[in-house]
Amino acid sequence: MKRSIQILAIVTILLSGSTLFAQRGGRGGGFHGGNGGHATRGSAPSSVNHNFNQNTNVNRNVNVNNNVNVNVHNDYHGGGYYGGGGYYGGGCCYHPVAVAAAVTATAVVTAAVVGSIVHSVPPSCTSVIVNGLAYQQCGSTWYQPQFSGGTQTYIVVNAPK
């Protein structure tokens, strides 16, 4: 009896260890921090004296999630982009919910809507500096990198002049 418990404990430790490893590996710089692509409803407050508007943050996340699902996953996810993905700080796509959304959504490729926000851009984009500011140009679509709250995102803009 005692031995079987020991074995069970060891197996449990091994299993949990490998699971943790798999998650961390799979996450690849992915969804946390900016919560991009990951359904997060809130976070702990970091201050007792400052009246941070928690709801604002939550809303921002919701917006980002929607946009990511619509504008990025449908267009680029299927093409095998993102696997390693650690580079673009905000990360986006590991979470199974997001993946499921991408898979089940109809595979219509639409042009990115100006004003929409994504956490990463397609790999084919080129970095362009206009008036001292960085952009990512992807064909006719221009993404402007920005810091938005604690996250670095890309907003789709009209071609800069």
Add this chain to the structure above:
Amino acid sequence: MKLFRRFEIYSANQPSVIDQPSLGTAWSSARNMTWLALPIAIAGFLTFTFPERQIFAQTTQAAEIKDSVDPEAIKALDSMGTYLRSLKSFQVKADVTNDDVLDDGEIVQYTSKVDLLTAKPNRLRVEVTSDDKHRLFFYDGKNFTVWGKLVNYYATVPAPPTIDKLIDDADKKFGIELPLVDLFKWGTDPEAIKRIKSAIDIGPSSIDGVTCEQYAFRQEGIDWQIWIQLGQFPLPRKFVIRSLSDEARPQHSDTLTWNLAPSFDDNAFVFDPPPDAKRIVLAEEKDNNTGKDK
């Protein structure tokens, strides 16, 4: 391990619990049966009067019924605030944990490190290192720069003249919660003290080998605790904030290491972009109250 430690703290303080029935923990309640009748009656009244508080009635019973603000605990906060404001410059490093709440209520904890250097009233440099981000914030009294070291993007905007105003601006205008802002805020707003509904002295507690006094506070939406160094230098060594506005009750904690005689020059607060760093914009917060995705 932590759980055990918590229990030891409570055990160690049992005598003072008896001395001060106003503490009103579950432990003390059991030992103070006579104190139970009145609280229960009032709790019943509160539950009836404020049905929306019903969910929390059980856990917050003690705080609801006994406005137990220990003046010594408030005084300790004041002394700490006064002392912090007397520091002309300091460097503090923090080990941070922060809970995110997933949509289904699951808690996910993230850890990060903060390295903050300030020369008051108008210079601040903060470095935040987490699993997937490495951010630096520079403020020299004129400009505020955010640099994402990994993505190698930076954004610079004109800044207000003091750290206090910068903290507010960063939050309200740009949605950036600078870390450890409480170090600058404690004791500056008399309203903040009034928000505290319960304040108790938990007792001595050691943080990284430094003997502190641990205090616990309750106010609208949050429970929080602070460990203040005992002796001549009442520095906060640790604080923990738990949100009550989400039923998952996510928690944030900072454990601090202080350097009260940092060496630095003015350049520490000025961002000098590396040759390959690219400038981007700092998005202004939109009025989220009208967002249709709300």
